[in-house]
Structure formats: structure tokens, C-alpha cells
Amino acid sequence: MTSHKGGAGIRPSSSLPPSLVAGARAIVTSQDTSEKVRLAYAVSKAWFQRELGLGSPTRDGSMPDRPGRPDKPVLLAPRDMPKRSLTGKSGRLALIHSLAHIELNAVDLTWDLIGRFAHIRLPRSYYDDWVRVGLEEAKHFSMLQDRLTKLDAAYGDMPAHDGLWEAAQNTGNDLAARLAIIPLVLEARGLDITPPMIEKARGIGDEDTARCLEVIYRDEKNHVAFGAKWFRFLCDRQGIRPEPAFHAFVRKHFRGALKPPFNDRARSEAGLTPGFYKPLARLTG
Numbered sequence: 666m667t668s669h670k671g672g673a674g675i676r677p678s679s680s681l682p683p684s685l686v687a688g689a690r691a692i693v694t695s696q697d698t699s700e701k702v703r704l705a706y707a708v709s710k711a712w713f714q715r716e717l718g719l720g721s722p723t724r725d726g727s728m729p730d731r732p733g734r735p736d737k738p739v740l741l742a743p744r745d746m747p748k749r750s751l752t753g754k755s756g757r758l759a760l761i762h763s764l765a766h767i768e769l770n771a772v773d774l775t776w777d778l779i780g781r782f783a784h785i786r787l788p789r790s791y792y793d794d795w796v797r798v799g800l801e802e803a804k805h806f807s808m809l810q811d812r813l814t815k816l817d818a819a820y821g822d823m824p825a826h827d828g829l830w831e832a833a834q835n836t837g838n839d840l841a842a843r844l845a846i847i848p849l850v851l852e853a854r855g856l857d858i859t860p861p862m863i864e865k866a867r868g869i870g871d872e873d874t875a876r877c878l879e880v881i882y883r884d885e886k887n888h889v890a891f892g893a894k895w896f897r898f899l900c901d902r903q904g905i906r907p908e909p910a911f912h913a914f915v916r917k918h919f920r921g922a923l924k925p926p927f928n929d930r931a932r933s934e935a936g937l938t939p940g941f942y943k944p945l946a947r948l949t950g
């Protein structure tokens with residue numbers, strides 16, 4: 666996996682990191698959101714053009730404990746976040762701002778996944794899948810940032826919560842656990858809550874936001890599918906059954922129950938069948 670086949674005459678530009686792992690590290694470390702996005706595009710392009718080798722955490726440096734972030738937004742614990750009404754123009758801005766923050770976290774989480782576990786032997790197609798995800802998360806963040814700009818606002822105008830990175834931190838030593846929590850719990854949750862958000866945006870006449878959310882929804886189905894595929898791959902390699910393994914990881918690393926209602930159809934299309942998540946749902950009624 667570490668061999669590098671640069672095509673004859675192809676020379677990466679000077680601002681391009683020397684390997685995929687170095688690129689992932691540069692993206693996560695950068696404090697500048699536009700630099701994160703620029704690098705995500707440049708590194709993905711070079712990877713898919715086969716101009717970059719994988720590299721390794723030993724050679725290219727290990728991933729930071731925390732991602733680089735701009736001075737703003739101020740990051741608060743989820744319990745300290747101000748309660749906001751999600752109606753009216755300010756409510757709409759708060760919602761788009763919080764979605765932009767989630768996508769920025771997704772950029773860092775995906776590139777962290779790429780760089781942090783690169784010492785594990787995995788097929789090239791594993792990296793192809795996650796580099797595509799890392800590129801799409803950067804696109805999602807940019808799209809939402811553009812929506813904020815069009816509404817005379819900017820990412821950083823409001824406080825944001827720090828819960829997503831915290832959710833990732835305690836799975837830093839276990840790839841299967843990381844896949845269980847990030848794509849299969851948190852991104853799968855996105856599949857449940859995005860269709861009602863699209864309807865709501867359309868209901869208030871915000872067609873641009875609705876279209877933006879539709880792109881995100883379509884892409885996120887693939888992200889969950891990649892999570893399910895590689896989680897099953899790792900379980901298979903270890904000779905363990907995926908569903909009980911998933912239940913054990915979630916009980917260990919995720920606080921609380923999974924919240925219904927679930928988008929069973931989208932989850933199943935992504936390979937996340939009910940046997941994974943239904944036993945972990947809060948019993949209601």
C-alpha cells in the first residue's frame with residue numbers, strides 16, 4: 666500500500682503534501698477553514714490521479730489530538746449551548762450555522778480516520794472510499810458556508826458545540842469502534858433527520874437550502890454505506906459477527922440510546938439493517 670507510482674512527468678504542486686497521510690494531517694491540523702477545504706480538494710485530486718502514495722503515521726507524523734480550528738466560533742460544551750428558536754430568519758441562520766459546524770467536524774473526522782489508522786493493512790479501495798468522503802464533507806461545508814454568506818452571515822458568527830469531536834476521541838485506538846460510532850451512529854442519524862429538514866426548508870420557501878440539503882443527504886447515504894461495508898470487512902477479518910460487535914462498541918463508546926424515528930429505508934439501502942440499531946433504540950411509549 667505504501668508504494669508510490671507517480672506517473673512520468675507528473676509532479677505534484679509544491680503546496681501539495683508528500684503523501685495521503687501527510688495530507689490528512691495537514692487538513693486536520695490547519696486552523697484555517699478555507700485552507701482545510703483547499704487541501705481536501707487538492708489531496709483528493711492527487712490521490713485519485715494516483716500522484717500520491719499512502720505514506721505512514723511513522724514517517725509523516727501522527728494525527729493531532731484535536732483539530733486546528735479558527736478563533737471563531739467559540740466552542741461550548743453541548744449543555745452550555747444557548748437555546749434558540751429555530752423559526753424565523755435568525756432560527757434559519759442558527760440551523761445552517763450548526764449544520765456548517767457539523768460538516769466542518771465531518772471534514773476533520775474523515776481525514777483523521779484516513780491518517781490515524783494508516784498503519785493497519787487495508788485495501789486501496791478503503792482509502793478511495795474515505796478520500797471521496799473527505800472531499801464531499803469539504804464540499805458540504807463550503808455549500809453551507811455559501812448559504813450563510815448569501816444570508817449576510819458567516820461561519821463563526823454564533824457559538825458551536827464540541828460534542829462531535831469528543832465522540833471521536835475515545836475511539837482513537839480502534840478503527841472498528843470508530844466506524845461504529847461515526848458513520849454508523851452519527852452519520853446514520855443524519856439520514857433520519859435530514860428529510861424533514863429538507864421539507865421544512867422547502868415549506869418556508871428556502872429552495873436553495875433545500876437543494877443544498879438534498880445533495881448532502883444523497884452523499885451521506887454513501888458515507889453510511891462505506892461505514893457499513895468497512896465495518897463488516899473488519900469484523901469478517903477478525904472472525905466476529907458484525908451486529909453483536911456493533912452493539913458492544915456503541916454501548917461502550919456512545920452515551921445514551923439511539924433515537925427513533927429511524928429512516929429504515931435509507932439505512933437499509935446503506936447496508937445498515939435494523940438488527941444493528943433497533944436493539945439500541947430507546948424504548949418509547
Ligand SMILES: [Fe+2]
Binds near residue numbers: 768805
Ligand atoms: Fe457531510
Ligand SMILES: [Fe+2]
Binds near residue numbers: 771798852884885888
Ligand atoms: Fe458524511
